[in-house]
Amino acid sequence: MADFKIHLLVCGGTKCRSSLSTILTEQLRTEIKNQGLDDYAQVVTTGCFGFCEKGPVIKIIPDHTIYTKVKPDDAEEIVTEHIVKVRKVNRLLYKDPKTDKIITDARGMEIYKKQIRIALRNCGMIDPESIEEYVARDGYAALGKALTSMTPEETIQVIKLSGLRGRGGAGFLTGLKWELTRQTHGDEKYVVCNADEGDPGAFMDRSILEGDPHSVIEAMAINGYCTGASQGLVYIRAEYPLAIERLKKAIQQAREYGMLGEDIFSTGFNFDISIRYGAGAFVCGEETALIHSMEGGRGEPTMKPPFPSVKGYLGKPTNVNNVETLANVPVIINKGHEWFSSIGTERSKGTKVFALAGKVNNVGLIEVPMGITLREVIFEIGGGIKNDKKFKGIQIGGPSGGCLTEKHLDVPIDYDSLVDAGAMMGSGGMIIMDEDDCMVDVAKYFLDFTVDESCGKCTPCRIGNKRLHELLVNITKGNGTEEDIERLINLASVIKDTSLCMLGQSAPNPVLSTLENFREEYHTHIHDKKCPAGVCKDLMKYEIVPENCVGCTACARACPVGAITGERKEIHIIDQSLCIKCGACMDRCKFNAVIIN
Amino acid sequence: MNKLRNLAELSNLKERVRSKTRFTDKIKDSGQPVQIRVAMATCSIASGSRETMNYIVDELDKRNVDATVTQTGCMGYCYAEPTIEVTLPDQEPVLFGYVDVKKADEIIEKYIKSGILVDGIIPVNYKRIDE
Ligand SMILES: Cc1cc2nc3c(=O)[nH]c(=O)nc-3n(C[C@H](O)[C@H](O)[C@H](O)COP(=O)(O)O)c2cc1C
Ligand code: SF4
Ligand code: SF4
Ligand code: SF4
Ligand code: FES
Numbered sequence: 001m002a003d004f005k006i007h008l009l010v011c012g013g014t015k016c017r018s019s020l021s022t023i024l025t026e027q028l029r030t031e032i033k034n035q036g037l038d039d040y041a042q043v044v045t046t047g048c049f050g051f052c053e054k055g056p057v058i059k060i061i062p063d064h065t066i067y068t069k070v071k072p073d074d075a076e077e078i079v080t081e082h083i084v085k086v087r088k089v090n091r092l093l094y095k096d097p098k099t100d101k102i103i104t105d106a107r108g109m110e111i112y113k114k115q116i117r118i119a120l121r122n123c124g125m126i127d128p129e130s131i132e133e134y135v136a137r138d139g140y141a142a143l144g145k146a147l148t149s150m151t152p153e154e155t156i157q158v159i160k161l162s163g164l165r166g167r168g169g170a171g172f173l174t175g176l177k178w179e180l181t182r183q184t185h186g187d188e189k190y191v192v193c194n195a196d197e198g199d200p201g202a203f204m205d206r207s208i209l210e211g212d213p214h215s216v217i218e219a220m221a222i223n224g225y226c227t228g229a230s231q232g233l234v235y236i237r238a239e240y241p242l243a244i245e246r247l248k249k250a251i252q253q254a255r256e257y258g259m260l261g262e263d264i265f266s267t268g269f270n271f272d273i274s275i276r277y278g279a280g281a282f283v284c285g286e287e288t289a290l291i292h293s294m295e296g297g298r299g300e301p302t303m304k305p306p307f308p309s310v311k312g313y314l315g316k317p318t319n320v321n322n323v324e325t326l327a328n329v330p331v332i333i334n335k336g337h338e339w340f341s342s343i344g345t346e347r348s349k350g351t352k353v354f355a356l357a358g359k360v361n362n363v364g365l366i367e368v369p370m371g372i373t374l375r376e377v378i379f380e381i382g383g384g385i386k387n388d389k390k391f392k393g394i395q396i397g398g399p400s401g402g403c404l405t406e407k408h409l410d411v412p413i414d415y416d417s418l419v420d421a422g423a424m425m426g427s428g429g430m431i432i433m434d435e436d437d438c439m440v441d442v443a444k445y446f447l448d449f450t451v452d453e454s455c456g457k458c459t460p461c462r463i464g465n466k467r468l469h470e471l472l473v474n475i476t477k478g479n480g481t482e483e484d485i486e487r488l489i490n491l492a493s494v495i496k497d498t499s500l501c502m503l504g505q506s507a508p509n510p511v512l513s514t515l516e517n518f519r520e521e522y523h524t525h526i527h528d529k530k531c532p533a534g535v536c537k538d539l540m541k542y543e544i545v546p547e548n549c550v551g552c553t554a555c556a557r558a559c560p561v562g563a564i565t566g567e568r569k570e571i572h573i574i575d576q577s578l579c580i581k582c583g584a585c586m587d588r589c590k591f592n593a594v595i596i597n
Numbered sequence: 598m599n600k601l602r603n604l605a606e607l608s609n610l611k612e613r614v615r616s617k618t619r620f621t622d623k624i625k626d627s628g629q630p631v632q633i634r635v636a637m638a639t640c641s642i643a644s645g646s647r648e649t650m651n652y653i654v655d656e657l658d659k660r661n662v663d664a665t666v667t668q669t670g671c672m673g674y675c676y677a678e679p680t681i682e683v684t685l686p687d688q689e690p691v692l693f694g695y696v697d698v699k700k701a702d703e704i705i706e707k708y709i710k711s712g713i714l715v716d717g718i719i720p721v722n723y724k725r726i727d728e
Contacts (some may be wrong), residue, residue, distance in 0.1 A: 540694045
């Protein structure tokens with residue numbers, strides 16, 4: 001073992017680096033050397049601490065001191081005071097803005113951490129292929145507790161009181177759904193786990209199944225006990241081979257250990273799980289379509305009611321829950337409903353997992369308490385916008401959701417607030433956009449997806465969304481008119497009102513929300529025939545600025561379609577009718593003579 | 598047959614595993630060897646975690662380091678894959694990001710063999726529920 005007694009961990013995350021943490025690291029190293037402490041203290045860099053707004057951040061081990069807003073000039077004082085004299089530098093400690101209390105160490109900083117892992121509690125912590133490691137972290141204790149000391153009614157009551165709502169999109173109260181399934185009579189009942197996860201960009205369900213499959217199995221067994229079902233089915237898309245493999249192994253192990261099968265925990269309760277594969281159609285995530293698909297029929301939604309709780313798989317009462325919803329269940333039973341409902345907001349309890357993607361520095365899987373603001377997610381956990389660009393919008397809820405903007409940054413993330421703001425919780429995709437993203441193009445992208453994924457059963461969805469898409473394409477090509485905006489709005493409302501399932505009903509949301517929040521961008525496309533973000537190719541024009549062109553011919557040689565003409569040492573010109581907007585000329589010109597207009 | 602027939606058997610198993618495996622929430626332990634967890638979810642594997650894991654297993658063997666290497670799920674730091682967690686005896690677990698083969702070599706030589714931290718540590722940025 002080395003003799004370093006002290007380690008200084010300096011945040012080297014993007015945000016802290018932009019506030020000089022790299023120079024700080026150097027200064028600290030120099031200072032340690034100057035004071036002859038090379039063999040005693042060591043400086044290393046880390047990734048983001050999630051406290052970006054208070055950066056640069058330093059953590060000192062072994063005493064766990066956290067210093068915030070440290071400047072390169074503070075290096076000397078930290079070394080002299082903290083390392084040599086073993087006295088904390090008070091002015092650099094974090095001060096709680098509300099109570100003015102000074103936080104001296106990392107333990108105290110815990111409460112300022114923005115994320116809480118409940119559904120992801122075991123992901124990255126245990127070996128997903130080891131039931132024993134799951135058991136070591138309280139696995140199957142909730143099933144044991146429910147089976148041996150609680151009635152199904154009592155168990156349902158705990159889930160109801162916890163306030164847990166479905167994480168698959170609709171946000172229905174989970175306990176209530178269980179109660180409805182329990183109350184419906186049936187000689188056979190089924191418990192279904194919806195692992196279809198079709199939102200582009202969402203991968204939390206996959207991560208849970210890959211990282212902690214037993215939590216889902218345990219929850220399904222509890223669900224079976226509560227509703228009176230002895231069979232569970234996991235509907236998972238075949239595109240998730242690793243999740244399927246781990247789930248299969250987990251089911252096998254659960255059987256070996258007696259957590260699935262007959263007479264579980266010697267209570268006479270029988271429950272087993274089998275897997276059904278989906279071909280990866282988005283609409284098959286809708287519960288009625290999912291059930292038809294499992295029955296071997298076409299993956300098309302049907303009218304509700306009857307809800308699956310009443311008439312589901314093979315016509316029997318069926319309880320459908322999402323993967324993430326289920327992953328919360330064992331913890332709620334173990335820790336109690338009061339504990340769970342103390343996290344979150346009035347009407348949205350617990351946490352939500354999001355797949356943070358797009359133009360943020362820290363893309364990844366995050367789990368945050370309900371009620372956290374978009375600002376905290378983007379600028380603290382997400383580490384801010386990449387390359388210090390300007391934040392423009394955030395698409396929440398995938399293709400059914402909406403696009404929110406700067407003015408919504410302080411909206412709390414919960415089911416109701418998001419709907420009020422014009423988006424929705426959805427299954428947890430969160431795509432951050434910056435000034436280089438074109439909002440008309442974003443709307444077009446999501447509509448492209450829904451048009452592709454519509455099952456075609458009803459006309460407004462099949463044809464209406466196609467027409468919406470065409471209108472958008474027209475606008476991005478520069479052929480839009482002011483009337484098109486009216487057309488978009490009218491058509492969107494017809495589609496919303498008359499489609500059978502939520503796919504159709506919510507497909508126009510991205511169009512409506514971008515129209516609401518970024519109307520001027522549509523206008524610029526329509527009237528000025530310009531795309532401010534420079535995304536819509538048809539509206540871009542490559543031009544050569546005569547003053548800058550020296551006639552080097554480089555661009556003409558680079559152009560794949562021979563659109564550029566000009567003699568050596570003379571000004572070159574682009575023939576717009578030939579140009580395919582590939583950008584090669586711009587890359588090649590060393591004199592910045594080629595510009596986009 | 599290792600079927601668990603009642604709560605007592607479940608809790609026996611729990612204690613048995615806990616006495617030989619360290620989890621991030623258990624800081625103190627009793628001198629077990631080095632424990633390494635490699636994130637092996639779809640995203641991690643796509644970024645090369647399988648190569649990293651194979652390399653670590655081979656090299657630890659070649660270099661005669663007593664350690665257990667296991668796989669685990671997504672740690673959530675997709676921007677820094679592959680990620681690994683290293684727990685030295687009597688130390689808190691440390692998470693490293695961007696662990697390619699070169700970084701893995703550095704971690705084995707410096708951190709695992711001599712306790713010298715190396716760049717690329719990822720601070721745990723979430724609260725745990727079991728504390
Ligand atoms: C078009 C469409 C796609 C859906 N896709 C999914 C999905 O991939 N996963 C999911 O859990 N729920 C999906 N749902 C919601 C399900 O219909 C259902 O509400 C959910 O599985 C219920 O579980 P929960 O109450 O636990 O959220 C989708 C709904 C619609 C309309
Ligand atoms: S709204 Fe669309 S996806 Fe839903 S049933 Fe109708 S056509 Fe199919
Ligand atoms: S490469 Fe630039 S400077 Fe050279 S001819 Fe083309 S536009 Fe003019
Ligand atoms: S953008 Fe491409 S096609 Fe157009 S002039 Fe430049 S090189 Fe030629
Ligand atoms: S805390 Fe340093 S980059 Fe986030």
